[in-house]
Amino acid sequence: MSREANEGVVAISGNKSKTSLIEINCETDFVAKNDDFINFVKEISEINNICLSNLEDLNSSKMSNGKTVKENLVSLIAKIGEKITIGRTKTFNNLNSMNFVYQHSVIKDNVSKLGVIVSLTAGADNDQVKSFGKQLSMHVAASNPIALRSEEIENEVIEKEKKLISEELKNLGKSEEIANKISLGKINKFKQESSLMTQDWVMEPKKKVKDIITELNIPDLKIVDFARIKIGE
Secondary structure, three states: OOOOOOEEEEEEEEOOOEEEEEEEEEOOHHHHOOHHHHHHHHHHHHHHHHOOOOHHHHHHOEOOOOOEHHHHHHHHHHHHOOOOEEEEEEEEEOOOOEEEEEEEEEEEOOEEEEEEEEEEEOOOOOHHHHHHHHHHHHHHHHHOOOEOOHHHOOHHHHHHHHHHHHHHHHHOOOOHHHHHHHHHHHHHHHHHHHEHHHOEEOOEEEEEHHHHHHHHOOOOOEEEEEEEEEOOO
16 A cells, blocks of 8 residues: 655745745654754755746755755655655745735744745735735635635536535435525535635625725735645645
């Protein structure tokens, strides 16, 4: 049976205009807190930001000891004795936007179990924008949206959800006509709850994220993109 690397960490690196997430997986939570493992993660997270999350470039990049990331990974696996892999990566690189980050279950410095980046544009870079950016990154961490807007949700995800709903209604013995009506309502709710702009704002659940943006009335405030990586998801 193949060994699974389902534990690990997420590291954040960069600055407000170029920011990256990288996930490094291992087999046990014990290794995820090992100093050699953490030091490796911290160094390659900085290299990953330079490489703009291009895994081919990352693997061939030299580390501080003169060896490539790939060579150091092989050595670390041999030393620790666990399967270690480079998982998901994401970089936001835009001089016209501002990136905000949030970490949950921090292990050390920029290394945690959950990392979030949100990218905003606005007509100003003031405390109000910074506060919203920080709160929005916390919202993404808690609410786990899968798209910015409902129309951006991948069709494959919608079809999978439809299938689950159909099976659920079939097991309840609903007629086809009633099942279709219920299914439509459930799919619309799924889209709303899965899209960042139409999610309930975690700091004020009676309002949507889009309502908060309107109320803030910050010139040209716009959510450009977001990324969220959590170990185990």
